[in-house]
Amino acid sequence: MKNILISILLVAFCSLHAQDFKSYQFYDKKGNEMPTEKVVHELAGYDIVFFGENHNSSINHWLQLKVTEALDQEKNGQLILGAEMFERDNQPQLNKYLNGIFDAKTLKDSARLWNNFATDYQPLVDFAKDKKLPFIATNVPRRYASQVSKEGLESLNKLPAKDKTYMARLPIKVTLETPGYPEMKKMMGDHTEEMKVMNFISAQAIKDATMAESILKNLQPGKTFIHYNGNYHSKEFGGIYWYLRQKNPNLKMAVISVFESDDPELKVPEKEYIPTDFNLVIPADMTKTY
Numbered sequence: 001m002k003n004i005l006i007s008i009l010l011v012a013f014c015s016l017h018a019q020d021f022k023s024y025q026f027y028d029k030k031g032n033e034m035p036t037e038k039v040v041h042e043l044a045g046y047d048i049v050f051f052g053e054n055h056n057s058s059i060n061h062w063l064q065l066k067v068t069e070a071l072d073q074e075k076n077g078q079l080i081l082g083a084e085m086f087e088r089d090n091q092p093q094l095n096k097y098l099n100g101i102f103d104a105k106t107l108k109d110s111a112r113l114w115n116n117f118a119t120d121y122q123p124l125v126d127f128a129k130d131k132k133l134p135f136i137a138t139n140v141p142r143r144y145a146s147q148v149s150k151e152g153l154e155s156l157n158k159l160p161a162k163d164k165t166y167m168a169r170l171p172i173k174v175t176l177e178t179p180g181y182p183e184m185k186k187m188m189g190d191h192t193e194e195m196k197v198m199n200f201i202s203a204q205a206i207k208d209a210t211m212a213e214s215i216l217k218n219l220q221p222g223k224t225f226i227h228y229n230g231n232y233h234s235k236e237f238g239g240i241y242w243y244l245r246q247k248n249p250n251l252k253m254a255v256i257s258v259f260e261s262d263d264p265e266l267k268v269p270e271k272e273y274i275p276t277d278f279n280l281v282i283p284a285d286m287t288k289t290y
Contacts, residue, residue, distance in 0.1 A: 023059055023286070025266040027279040039278055040067060044074040046224055046254040048215060050241060052231035052280075054258055056288040061120040063280065064228055068124065071226065072131060078222055081128050082215060084207070084229040085114050085121050086137030088166040094137050098129045112142070119289050124228065138214035138227065140167045140206050149203035152195070156206075168209035173246070174202050179238030181205075208233060212243035231258050236274050260284040 026034040043049050051067070053060045072079050086094055090111040096102040102110070104122070114121065128135040144167055147155055156170055164170065176182050181201050188197050211233070215225055233239040234255045241255055255276035261269050266281045273279075 022266045025281045029275045040070040046252050048253040049226045050234035050255045052257050058287045080134045080225040082136035082138045082227045084139050087139045087141045091137040136218045138211040140210035145203045153202045168213040172209045174205045178242045179236035208239040209243045211240045
């Protein structure tokens with residue numbers, strides 16, 4: 001009886017010990033697993049890297065930081081950082097923080113930071129500060145995107161010249177040929193007024209086009225620009241990627257897309273999976289930051 005009990009306990013222990021709790025898995029565009037070291041090594045060969053994210057995913061933000069740290073080592077500091085979460089007109093405040101003129105509280109009081117800045121984006125900014133790397137505020141100020149959503153792109157033409165410096169050069173091409181935009185149109189339904197649909201899509205376009213222009217203006221030969229943005233802004237090679245490709249088709253750009261999965265092995269999802277260059281699969285029940 002004692003031997004049987006010991007055997008049962010050993011089996012139970014071995015089963016528990018063998019349980020593997022995967023927190024993430026990278027795949028290439030063909031569906032092959034990629035170790036993180038290989039991902040970083042390959043990223044170093046690109047001019048621009050888009051690191052898509054789910055804004056409230058803790059593992060997503062942790063990986064952005066760790067991949068950036070590793071990429072900085074791989075590139076010997078030849079790195080430029082930029083993010084959707086910072087708007088062009090807040091670049092002076094961001095620079096003052098990077099240069100040690102502002103502390104964290106002064107930055108918070110003077111710039112429009114996202115509510116999850118302290119937990120999710122400050123580690124990236126602090127890394128840039130410690131390594132003396134540029135960090136570019138790439139996005140259009142939200143007030144202009146809101147204006148486009150209500151009044152259309154044409155309303156931007158009436159703005160003063162200074163205001164226009166905070167957005168991509170006008171006019172901006174908006175087309176349903178851009179991946180992701182037809183999906184936005186579908187989301188609004190067939191009964192929505194056409195003008196409202198196009199204004200909604202144009203508000204997305206002014207963000208994508210502005211971020212693309214910001215990246216292009218700050219590129220430097222031999223350096224990799226890594227850009228952090230919501231997954232929607234670069235998935236399926238749309239959004240920012242699409243606008244950059246229109247400006248310079250010779251740029252070597254990589255997209256890291258993120259997908260959630262209920263599969264404990266984090267295999268490639270069977271549904272709603274359109275891969276890009278590097279594909280990050282994370283647990284759907286991973287801890288959220290908000």
